[in-house]
Amino acid sequence: MNIWIELENAERGECRPLAAVIESIPWNADGLITAIAQQYDSGEVLMLAWMNHAALSETLHRGQVCYWSRSRQTLWRKGESSGNRQRLVEARLDCDGDAVLLKVDQQGPACHTGRPSCFYNAIHRETVEVITAPLNH
């Protein structure tokens, strides 16, 4: 049986081997799943990015978040050049295994604009408002 259906029907506290679960991830046509980074203590959603098999494996192994950069087509060790690293606190897969939620401890701003979160464009009835400023600005 499909492991996602097994997990769906499992009781709370039941486990499956990590290797078997990762083996069953339904990577998209580009070999990727979506990753949501959330600050572990405040609950703030920081950014959305992508992971391939290597990025997910490295992240779980090292405990520092590594994405796949779709624009640069390379592994993207978050904060490697900027210092704005994400330490992994907890990771969870969703019900059909094509998205991963990363609870992280973000060092500095998560966004390339210098803002704490990438989600700084608030949608109002008629306008979009920039609701945060870059840190140290």
Added chain:
Amino acid sequence: MNIWIELENAERGECRPLAAVIESIPWNADGLITAIAQQYDSGEVLMLAWMNHAALSETLHRGQVCYWSRSRQTLWRKGESSGNRQRLVEARLDCDGDAVLLKVDQQGPACHTGRPSCFYNAIHRETVEVITAPLNH
């Protein structure tokens, strides 16, 4: 200039017309952006889904979340059959406009499995553990 760069360089509190921003959303090859639903008060990340132009417009207009179902290739008015609706409290676009964060008030479980959130598969060192049970189970 690209409106995303304008917003990136805008001061906190600056606005742009909603219509112009939506006009500039970089929909993917299938005409979609990713949508993250987050319970507005607890901060719990509930699910990840997809929206096309019509789904986003309807969601903003009606204040009830509507996604695009990739499996059924149709608008998916969340909770229309199950009753597990998502009332939109706030919506935010990210820095490059290809993801939207929906702060919602979730009625009942968000996940089709009956669990509060779709992210119930916790990744440990060697195993994946189901950490929540379906509601009323």
